[in-house]
Structures are given as C-alpha cells and as structure tokens.
Amino acid sequence: MAFVKFIVDGKECMSEEGKQLVEAAKENNIYIPTLCNYPGIPPKGSCRICTVLISGRPATACTTKVTEGMDIQSAVPELESFRKSVVEILFAEGNHFCPSCEKSGNCELQALGYKYTMMVPDFPYMFPKREVEAWHPKLLKDHNRCILCKRCIRGIHNNDGKTLFAYGKRGDKLLINIDPETSKDISDELAQQAMDMCPVGAIIRKEKGFAVPIGRRKYDKMPIGSDVEE
Amino acid sequence: MAKKIIATASLSGCFGCHMSFLDIDAKILDLIELVEFNKSPIDDIKKFTKQCDIGLIEGGCCNDENVHNLLDFRKNCKVLVSVGECAIMGGLPALRNMVPLQECLEEAYLNGPTVRDCNENKIIPNDPELPKILNKVYPCHEIVKIDYFLPGCPPTAELIWNALVTLATGAELKLPYESVRFD
Known part of the structure; x- marks a missing residue:
C-alpha cells in the first residue's frame, strides 16, 4: 500500500x-x-x-x-461562501419546515445551516407542491424535504440485494420513489438504516419518532464536523 | 446615552417568540435601563406615538392586516428585525402555501369533518370587517426590507437578548453555537 x-x-x-x-x-x-x-x-x-x-x-x-x-x-472564504449558498439554495428550493420535522436536530442540511450561521436563505422561497407518501407500511417518504442526494438509492438494499429506492420523473419534477414491493416487508433495522442515511427528513421510519429529546440530538451541542477536527 | 425605542408585533405567529423574549427573565430589568417600549403587546400601546429605533416582527404575513401592520412598522422603525421561523419563512402557517387558497377555505369551512354538518348555509366567512386572507403566507422580507433575522421556533431568549443588546449599544454580536436554532 x-x-x-x-x-x-x-x-x-x-x-x-x-x-x-x-x-x-x-x-x-x-x-x-x-x-x-x-x-x-x-x-x-x-x-x-x-x-x-x-x-x-x-x-x-x-x-x-x-x-x-x-x-x-x-x-477558504471563497469556498465557504459558496457552500453557504448551496445550503441556502436547498432550503429555498424545497419545503423545509424545521419546527415540524422529526429529523430536526439530527439533520445534516440543518447542521450545515448552523455551521454557516445561516439566518435566512438569500434566495426567494419556492414553496413547490410536493407529495407526502405515508402509505408505505414501514417508511414515510416526504418529497417536500428530499434534496435528491441519492444516498438511499446507492446505499439501501434488501436481503436479495435489490434497491428499495429509484428516481422517478425528470427535470424539476425529479423525485425519489420507494418501491412498494421490495419495501413492504423490510426489517426495522433496515428502515432505521434508511432513515439514518437520509441527510434530511425525507425518509422517516414509521411507528417510532422523536426518540431522542431536544438537547441530546446529534447537532444540538456540537457543530457538524467537530468530531473530525482537532 | 438616550434610550433606544423598541416596538414589537406578532403578525401571523403564535406569540411564542414574545414568550421566548420574556424568557430573558430578570434581565428584563436590565432591558428597561437600555430601551423604552413603544407600540407593543408587552405594554399594550396600540399605535405608534413616536419614531422607533428597533422593530421586532414575529410571524409572517397571511392577510392584508398583517401587510398594513408590517408597512406601518417599516415606516416607523429605523431597524426592522424578523424574529422566528414564521417571520423568516412563513413557518407553520405557510404549510398552506402548497394548497390553492380556494381548496384551503373549502376544507376549513365547508368540507372538513368538524364543519361539514354544521355549516348549513355553506358560508365561507366574508364579513367586510374581517381581514382578507392572502393567496399564500409571505415571509416578511418579501413584503418590506428587513434588516436582521433571528431564526428559531422560537429563537432562544439568549439570541434575542444578545441581538437586542447589540442593537441598543452597538456591542459586538455574540452568537454561541447553541443559541442559533431553526426549531
């Protein structure tokens, strides 16, 4: 090596x-x-x-x-300001209602907002009309919060190695769908894994929520990345 | 140094930000040394009696009364601050922004399970005295120029206090990591 x-x-x-x-x-x-x-x-x-x-x-x-x-x-300042803009664009592009989101406090997008002290996005809010798929037996898919990062498509597979998620539609209508067949009888562990892998609150495991109280969530006390930095 | 004059308002909000403001507890005694309140629910002054230095706005704009109120604040305050998620992005009232207004009103007054059987004349409230509801809920900075933003639902008392001290005395703004929250 x-x-x-x-x-x-x-x-x-x-x-x-x-x-x-x-x-x-x-x-x-x-x-x-x-x-x-x-x-x-x-x-x-x-x-x-x-x-x-x-x-x-x-x-x-x-x-x-x-x-x-x-x-x-x-x-460097040039890149940090660019990164802040990326976070702001994502906040303005979707419907990110932090106060009513289960992932709040454990959300990486929100944590980056904190890291860059984003007080308000510099872009106008779009308020797109998006669906919430609450009918899947194990998972809830909230398209309002999805940032289309494709983590779930790349990282979550069932026992047969089949993916549970896939892109649907195109352009500004692009969304990530859950396959109703492969996702209906997944284990609780896999459902939790999918929720944890999602950087925002777009994939929520059903029947269990708000398990960690405010103040003890992942990014409540320490900024994102502080575990990496010296 | 002359005391700065403060005005506050709750537009389309829940008064939670004002409650969080009161969470500064005993520091309110220090605050009245620093500032004087004008139009505000805190002292119940209903109309501006003089030009103010700082205006704190809670809540977004969901009806024409909110808009008039906000324009009035812009006219009478040198510095205007959006306080809380509702003022910054519409907050929970803005959950209706994805639904057409007609559908919203029909669900609320005609078709919803709690009104379906009792609204016999199928009336959507339309008295001229009532504020007219807007097509969607607007963040304050989409209506008037807002100078500063304090996020949080509600913003922590610490953040409101630090921001007020900064605005009133010109001291450097302190922003500890835990004081800036979006929820």
Missing part, C-alpha cells in the same frame, strides 16, 4: 494513494463538508458542497482520489 503526501490549506497530510479526498482529509483531522456523500457507498458528486480547489481548480472532494503532492484549498 503506497502512501502519498498532500497539502490541505497549508497543512501537510498523509494518506493511502487513491483514497477519496474527503476520507483522506478526515484521517488528517480536516473536515470537508458533505451532503450527498456517505462513507462506504459509491460517491456521486451531486450536491457540490464538498467542492475544493486543487491547484486552483474546483473539484468535488468526494469523487476525487488523492494523489502525491496534491495542493488543496478547502476552508
């Missing part, structure tokens, strides 16, 4: 060659924010929030593999 040296924001780092840049940075206690990326599943590079500058050129850190001598800029 070959090790390579690379630089992030002037800090010399070391990791295995060919490792995902997000993961390689994490090993060196550097947090690069992600939304569509999830450890252990193939990266997609759709949300662009992990954009870094490699030798001055923008690239997504989740789809880029680390090589010898890479010179990376991440926590």
Whole structure:
C-alpha cells in the first residue's frame, strides 16, 4: 500500500494513494463538508458542497482520489461562501419546515445551516407542491424535504440485494420513489438504516419518532464536523 | 446615552417568540435601563406615538392586516428585525402555501369533518370587517426590507437578548453555537 503526501490549506497530510479526498482529509483531522456523500457507498458528486480547489481548480472532494503532492484549498472564504449558498439554495428550493420535522436536530442540511450561521436563505422561497407518501407500511417518504442526494438509492438494499429506492420523473419534477414491493416487508433495522442515511427528513421510519429529546440530538451541542477536527 | 425605542408585533405567529423574549427573565430589568417600549403587546400601546429605533416582527404575513401592520412598522422603525421561523419563512402557517387558497377555505369551512354538518348555509366567512386572507403566507422580507433575522421556533431568549443588546449599544454580536436554532 503506497502512501502519498498532500497539502490541505497549508497543512501537510498523509494518506493511502487513491483514497477519496474527503476520507483522506478526515484521517488528517480536516473536515470537508458533505451532503450527498456517505462513507462506504459509491460517491456521486451531486450536491457540490464538498467542492475544493486543487491547484486552483474546483473539484468535488468526494469523487476525487488523492494523489502525491496534491495542493488543496478547502476552508477558504471563497469556498465557504459558496457552500453557504448551496445550503441556502436547498432550503429555498424545497419545503423545509424545521419546527415540524422529526429529523430536526439530527439533520445534516440543518447542521450545515448552523455551521454557516445561516439566518435566512438569500434566495426567494419556492414553496413547490410536493407529495407526502405515508402509505408505505414501514417508511414515510416526504418529497417536500428530499434534496435528491441519492444516498438511499446507492446505499439501501434488501436481503436479495435489490434497491428499495429509484428516481422517478425528470427535470424539476425529479423525485425519489420507494418501491412498494421490495419495501413492504423490510426489517426495522433496515428502515432505521434508511432513515439514518437520509441527510434530511425525507425518509422517516414509521411507528417510532422523536426518540431522542431536544438537547441530546446529534447537532444540538456540537457543530457538524467537530468530531473530525482537532 | 438616550434610550433606544423598541416596538414589537406578532403578525401571523403564535406569540411564542414574545414568550421566548420574556424568557430573558430578570434581565428584563436590565432591558428597561437600555430601551423604552413603544407600540407593543408587552405594554399594550396600540399605535405608534413616536419614531422607533428597533422593530421586532414575529410571524409572517397571511392577510392584508398583517401587510398594513408590517408597512406601518417599516415606516416607523429605523431597524426592522424578523424574529422566528414564521417571520423568516412563513413557518407553520405557510404549510398552506402548497394548497390553492380556494381548496384551503373549502376544507376549513365547508368540507372538513368538524364543519361539514354544521355549516348549513355553506358560508365561507366574508364579513367586510374581517381581514382578507392572502393567496399564500409571505415571509416578511418579501413584503418590506428587513434588516436582521433571528431564526428559531422560537429563537432562544439568549439570541434575542444578545441581538437586542447589540442593537441598543452597538456591542459586538455574540452568537454561541447553541443559541442559533431553526426549531
């Protein structure tokens, strides 16, 4: 296994060659924010929030593999302001009613809003008309909150290896559907896994909610990424 | 230094933000050293009696009365602050934004299970005295220019206090991580 040296924001780092840049940075206690990326599943590079500058050129850190001598800029004002805008766009584009969401406090989109001290999105709210699919036996799919990151499609499979989720429609009507057949008799563990993998509150496990009280939720006390940073 | 003058209003909100404001507890004694209240539910002054420095707006705009009220605040306050999720994005009242107004009113007054059998004349309230409902619930900054935003449902007392002290004294704004919340 070959090790390579690379630089992030002037800090010399070391990791295995060919490792995902997000993961390689994490090993060196550097947090690069992600939304569509999830450890252990193939990266997609759709949300662009992990954009870094490699030798001055923008690239997504989740789809880029680390090589010898890479010179990376991440926590620079230009990129941080760009990342804040991505979060703001996502808040304005969907219907994100944090006060009434079960995922509030454990939501990665919300946590990034906190990280960037987003007081209000800089974009006009769109209030699109979206459906809530509450008829699935194990899961609830709220299209109002979905940010189309595709984590669930890439990461959640039943015992036969079949995916439970799939894209439907196109363009601005794009949505993620739950397959009623494969999802109807999934285990509670898999339902929980699907809910945990969703960065927002678009996939909710039914019959169990608000288990963790306010004040003890994931991002109540510590900002997202603080477990990675020194 | 002259005391800053504050006005507050609850538009399409639940008064929760005002309640959270009162959660500053004993600091309210420090507050009255810093500011003087004008039009506000807190002192029950109904109309502006002078030009104010700071206006705190709770709730979004769901009817024409809210809009008039907000325009009045903009005219009479030097600095206007959106306080809470409803003022910032419409909040829970804005859940109706995805439903056409006609359908909303019909469900509320004609077809809903609790009104279906008792609204014999099939009337949707239309008295001219009633404020006219808007086609959707609007965040305050889509109606007038808003200078600052305090998120939260409600914003924590700590956040409201820190923001008020900053606005009244010009001190640097303190924003501890736990004080900024969207829920």
